[in-house]
Amino acid sequence: MTDEALTGLLWEETIQAGASWTHVLKRGTSLRITALEDGANAPAIFFNADCPVERYSMPDTLKAQHIAHLTGGFVLYSDMGRILCSITEDTCGWHDLVGGHNTATSVQDRFGTQRFQEHHNAFYRNTRDNFLMELANWGLGLRDLSANVNFFSKVQVDTDGNLTYIPGNSKAGDYVELRAEMNVLMVLDTGQHPLDPAPQYAPAAVRVAVKRNAADSAVDACRMACPENTRGFINTERYFL
């Protein structure tokens, strides 16, 4: 990491392969997520930490920006017309918004069973159960679990609507940076993408770095990306007045 990228660094840590992580990313800070292996996948869900019934909206994120994938310059909308996070930096160009996440059943069907009793912390985990376990610590549960983002993964949609997982979308060292526009309760997992055809259970670790932002600028690529985003930022600013 360069000296410049380290400016404002508060701390960093590794999320081990298969494990999950929760943090309340404060307005005024950013999170850099770095893939530590080729082909990493990092499923994530987002809530307004101050009122979690407000949460990430896949549909509003798509509609406002006319997108079905995520990269630098786009933002993640809540279901209340506000912006949870902006994507300020991205080295891999495509993060999946539609593919969902794996579950105990889908992991068992594909990879079999590997229990804690025999394998200790190398046991097979899954994103659904990790999400629910992390959410339960905040008094949240299945009702609060809506769509997720899959950082580092690419899923392409053909003209008939069929999904194709594109291998090799991210390499070790690729990163994406999220600037919190609200206080965002974020759950990040490291489970494999459910459409990743890898024959083995092989989730990849990611590194997270929390940073204090440099001074805000009204002339911001995410804010100016489209008139919708400008209005989303205004709504978000009013919420904090």
Place this chain on the structure above:
Amino acid sequence: MHASAISRTSPASKLKAGTACYNEILAAGEPWIHEIKTGQVFRIVAMGGSQAVDTLFFSAWDTSERYSAQDTILAQRNIYIKIGTRLMSNLGRPMLTVVSDSFGLHDTLTGSCAAESNQVRYSLDKRHMHNCRSNFLAAMASWRSSIDKRDLSPNINFFLHAPVTPEGELTFADGISEPGRYVEMRAEMDVIALISACPQLNNSCNGYHPTPIRLMIWDI
């Protein structure tokens, strides 16, 4: 309507209106909530054409089990709701199966309109306009079991076609669809259907003229 949406319709349904056990018209822009039993067939008719019907389903026995757009997309590896689609719950179980359809490729990515998303999409002064989420919230508040905003997640938009390009862009192909297009589903479990006849006036999803829909149920 988008050309690719037309080519995927099914043969006409054999069910006759006279044998339906439920047959009601929902006025334009209004909500509806109703239980549908396992094995019953549920039909939605866009009576005036060009009318999005925002729809969610919940297990009648445990409403924390509900329709999941991402689980449905993942199960069929395709983003559209169409003939043969099994509408999957967040617990990975089929809730309903699309058994007859005269529209084509229905949307489940673009969700419902809301006062707040209308502000973002159109203008900050659009907050007062009637919208699908207000309908959802009102209908849920009237229901006998406790369901509320926490239970809302990305819905189905019947009679709305929103293609995604291979470049990852979302487009809208609203166009005009003629009156009487319908979709029919068989319930695979006891479900609560929650519907908003979309009142959106800011885009062409309802042809700028929201119209009534017909809701029909058959005991099979």
